[in-house]
Amino acid sequence: MWKQVGQSLNESASRVIAGLASILPGAAALVLAMIVAVLVAVSVRWLLWRVLRAMRFDDRLETLGFAPVAEWSPAKSPSLLVARFAYWVVILLGLLIGLAAIDANQMSAMMGRVLFYLPNVFVAVILVLLGGVLARFLARTVLIGAVNMQIQSARLLSAGVKWMILVLAVAMALDHLSIGGDVLKLAFAILFGGIVLAMALAVGLGSKEMVSRTWEHQADRRESPVMASTDHV
Amino acid sequence: MDVLPQEIERRVSAIGTADIVIGIPTFNNAATILDVIGAAQSGLHASFAAARSVIVHVDGGSHNPTVELASNVASTNGSEPHVLKLSQLPDGVTQRAVAQYVKPAKGIACRTVFEVARRLRAKACGIVDADAGSPDADAIAQLVKPIVQESYDFVLPIYKRGAYSGTITSAIAYPLTRSLFGKRVRQPLAGDFACSTRLLDRFLALDPWRGDVARVGIDVWVAVQALTANARLCQVHLGDRSRDTSADGAAIAATDMRDTLPSVLASLFTSVERTEAVWQKVRGSDPVDTFGAAAAPEPEPSPFDVRQCLEAFRLGVANLHEIWSVALPPVSVHALRKLARVSDDKFALPDELWARIVYDFALAFHQRRIGREHLLNAFTPLFWAWIASYVQQVADASPEHVEERLEALCVKFEAEKPYLISRWRWPDRFTP
Numbered sequence: 001m002w003k004q005v006g007q008s009l010n011e012s013a014s015r016v017i018a019g020l021a022s023i024l025p026g027a028a029a030l031v032l033a034m035i036v037a038v039l040v041a042v043s044v045r046w047l048l049w050r051v052l053r054a055m056r057f058d059d060r061l062e063t064l065g066f067a068p069v070a071e072w073s074p075a076k077s078p079s080l081l082v083a084r085f086a087y088w089v090v091i092l093l094g095l096l097i098g099l100a101a102i103d104a105n106q107m108s109a110m111m112g113r114v115l116f117y118l119p120n121v122f123v124a125v126i127l128v129l130l131g132g133v134l135a136r137f138l139a140r141t142v143l144i145g146a147v148n149m150q151i152q153s154a155r156l157l158s159a160g161v162k163w164m165i166l167v168l169a170v171a172m173a174l175d176h177l178s179i180g181g182d183v184l185k186l187a188f189a190i191l192f193g194g195i196v197l198a199m200a201l202a203v204g205l206g207s208k209e210m211v212s213r214t215w216e217h218q219a220d221r222r223e224s225p226v227m228a229s230t231d232h233v
Numbered sequence: 234m235d236v237l238p239q240e241i242e243r244r245v246s247a248i249g250t251a252d253i254v255i256g257i258p259t260f261n262n263a264a265t266i267l268d269v270i271g272a273a274q275s276g277l278h279a280s281f282a283a284a285r286s287v288i289v290h291v292d293g294g295s296h297n298p299t300v301e302l303a304s305n306v307a308s309t310n311g312s313e314p315h316v317l318k319l320s321q322l323p324d325g326v327t328q329r330a331v332a333q334y335v336k337p338a339k340g341i342a343c344r345t346v347f348e349v350a351r352r353l354r355a356k357a358c359g360i361v362d363a364d365a366g367s368p369d370a371d372a373i374a375q376l377v378k379p380i381v382q383e384s385y386d387f388v389l390p391i392y393k394r395g396a397y398s399g400t401i402t403s404a405i406a407y408p409l410t411r412s413l414f415g416k417r418v419r420q421p422l423a424g425d426f427a428c429s430t431r432l433l434d435r436f437l438a439l440d441p442w443r444g445d446v447a448r449v450g451i452d453v454w455v456a457v458q459a460l461t462a463n464a465r466l467c468q469v470h471l472g473d474r475s476r477d478t479s480a481d482g483a484a485i486a487a488t489d490m491r492d493t494l495p496s497v498l499a500s501l502f503t504s505v506e507r508t509e510a511v512w513q514k515v516r517g518s519d520p521v522d523t524f525g526a527a528a529a530p531e532p533e534p535s536p537f538d539v540r541q542c543l544e545a546f547r548l549g550v551a552n553l554h555e556i557w558s559v560a561l562p563p564v565s566v567h568a569l570r571k572l573a574r575v576s577d578d579k580f581a582l583p584d585e586l587w588a589r590i591v592y593d594f595a596l597a598f599h600q601r602r603i604g605r606e607h608l609l610n611a612f613t614p615l616f617w618a619w620i621a622s623y624v625q626q627v628a629d630a631s632p633e634h635v636e637e638r639l640e641a642l643c644v645k646f647e648a649e650k651p652y653l654i655s656r657w658r659w660p661d662r663f664t665p
Contacts, residue, residue: 152548230398232400233399
């Protein structure tokens with residue numbers, strides 16, 4: 001009996017070792033592909049950034065009227081944004097090449113499924129990222145603008161804008177991933193409808209006089225502290 | 234790229250040569266254009282009768298009868314200067330720029346005038362803003378005289394201004410340019426200036442004629458070029474010349490601080506960024522040759538409501554301190570928070586803190602720590618704080634006392650310059 005147990009163990013060990021041996025070249029290829037991809041990506045990022053800097057890409061973009069791109073991009077540099085994007089594209093390519101090398105048959109089936117879903121994930125991530133960047137940018141714009149117009153509830157306005165955009169972006173991303181389905185749409189319809197209805201009721205009924213007083217007061221405050229026309233420059 | 238359209242080129246060739254060229258850029262200046270051209274004509278005729286003078290009027294696409302009115306001025310009237318009227322901007326200034334900026338493309342207009350002056354081989358070229366009220370005929374001649382007769386390269390006017398006029402110049406432009414470039418040029422953003430052929434060639438050899446310089450930053454750019462080019466500078470007291478803040482002119486004078494301040498700051502900070510190799514070597518400041526007699530301005534009531542200025546500042550402290558923290562070191566933010574709690578009558582913004590705030594914003598602009606538009610707009614409540622403090626300090630003060638007050642501010646800017654240099658060179662290592 002012990003002989004049979006030993007034989008079974010030997011066979012299973014052989015199978016595992018054989019399996020590992022069959023995967024090993026693919027795994028080595030994956031590691032190699034990733035190392036090469038990282039090296040290429042770093043070089044591409046560095047080269048692209050240097051070239052764009054030499055071309056004064058940021059200034060040109062601003063000159064051509066694309067100032068908001070510069071305002072929204074991380075580190076306020078569109079060159080850096082382009083360079084980082086190129087970096088991640090190369091890394092993704094390296095990963096796909098490496099994965100394809102592990103086991104062509106199994107991986108191609110799995111990758112087929114992944115690749116089929118990947119665009120949705122990609123778009124969802126982009127939506128959330130863009131929503132986050134846009135929310136931060138617009139929240140800051142509203143905050144500064146409201147303060148300069150001397151609106152007392154500047155921070156509230158800014159936060160409102162920020163969360164509206166964030167919630168909208170997340171909802172769009174979830175919708176794109178087919179998560180939540182009709183519940184999500186319904187929740188949104190109720191939420192937005194509720195906000196609009198609450199504001200309409202507040203202005204139209206309950207707080208009519210208070211809102212009127214507030215706006216009158218704020219209209220006075222929005223006057224510039226300069227009482228007479230003067231030449232500031 | 235042709236700077237001058239063929240038709241204009243032909244008209245310039247027909248004139249041949251000139252000794253003096255006066256450029257008048259306009260945009261919706263129907264109320265003042267005739268006075269300005271008239272003053273230039275009679276001033277040049279009276280002071281430089283023997284010289285050949287040309288007046289170049291360049292319009293930036295006015296929506297009112299500026300061009301039609303200027304067209305009625307005779308192109309030449311006996312011995313009076315020739316008037317060259319250019320009712321279009323070369324280089325295709327876009328409608329977007331016209332729509333976006335109140336006074337579009339003064340830089341492009343100046344470039345046209347410079348190019349005409351070069352073709353005419355003029356010894357002196359002056360630029361006279363048409364949005365300033367009726368100028369004294371003699372003033373325009375006085376502006377170019379130091380170049381024609383004394384071989385100066387660059388002349389800036391000193392207009393008689395009250396304590397509350399030109400606050401951006403007093404609080405930022407004058408102290409900043411003086412401390413950075415070491416020359417005491419009192420009104421670097423006067424709008425009018427005159428330059429020599431040597432400087433003209435330098436202006437045209439450089440290529441700043443796109444972006445902000447082409448549109449609104451030409452006054453700062455020209456002054457900074459002159460300050461950094463080892464040019465012979467001088468100033469001339471030219472009396473009173475208030476900007477036209479009525480009717481059409483109101484739009485052009487951009488009386489709303491919230492619009493004016495960010496655009497002026499952008500021009501100044503861009504110049505600081507582009508000349509970093511120059512100003513880091515400059516220490517102290519020297520007076521600039523000044524001609525003419527200074528006229529004391531009449532006392533005027535303050536156009537500012539101190540209470541509202543302080544409310545605007547306190548609202549900024551309550552809401553914008555996070556954005557300010559991106560530009561300012563913690564010690565400055567803390568000082569501002571403390572200031573916000575001071576009662577109105579005891580409110581005083583220390584000069585040292587103000588100088589550091591301006592320097593820190595220039596650095597943050599250079600480093601693009603946050604979006605530049607956000608950064609510049611977030612400066613406005615701080616400027617209201619300076620105005621509140623200044624108005625309380627110079628209320629009922631004599632003109633001499635006002636100048637002393639501004640001199641003290643400039644001295645503080647110079648004293649704090651090592652702070653700017655340290656932060657500019659080692660922004661991460663030097664954070665007080």
